[in-house]
Amino acid sequence: MIMNQQGVSFDARIADxxxxxxLIVEKMHEEVEELMTDxxxxxxxxxxxxxxxxxxxxxxxxxxxxxxxxxxxxxxGGFDExxxxxxxETYRPKPSKSKQVSKLFGKPN
Numbered sequence: 495m496i497m498n499q500q501g502v503s504f505d506a507r508i509a510d511x512x513x514x515x516x517l518i519v520e521k522m523h524e525e526v527e528e529l530m531t532d533x534x535x536x537x538x539x540x541x542x543x544x545x546x547x548x549x550x551x552x553x554x555x556x557x558x559x560x561x562x563x564x565x566x567x568x569x570x571g572g573f574d575e576x577x578x579x580x581x582x583e584t585y586r587p588k589p590s591k592s593k594q595v596s597k598l599f600g601k602p603n
Contacts, residue, residue, distance in 0.1 A: 518547055 497504050509517060522544045529537040549559055571577055 515551065518544065518551060522548060 522541070525537065525540045525544050529541050531537075546556060549556055
């Protein structure tokens with residue numbers, strides 16, 4: 495641990511699997527909230543680090559996630575294009591808490 499290397503006194507324990515699953519999800523919520531508030535590279539790195547842990551916990555590899563995201567971007571479009579889907583006969587946005595968010599994903603046909 496980094497704290498050992500820095501000579502910091504601390505008390506810690508290892509979480510069991512169920513506790514870890516719950517805590518890592520809670521940590522992701524916390525880190526995303528911090529990123530939305532501070533919008534800096536340090537907070538983005540924290541979200542990324544927790545994301546890596548979640549991906550591993552769920553039995554995936556980062557390269558698999560990247561490949562799948564690339565495929566979805568190719569087939570459906572990405573957020574960088576800033577397309578707001580108004581209507582499509584073949585694509586139905588997934589339900590979202592925000593109607594605006596569910597429109598901001600996908601290519602109009």
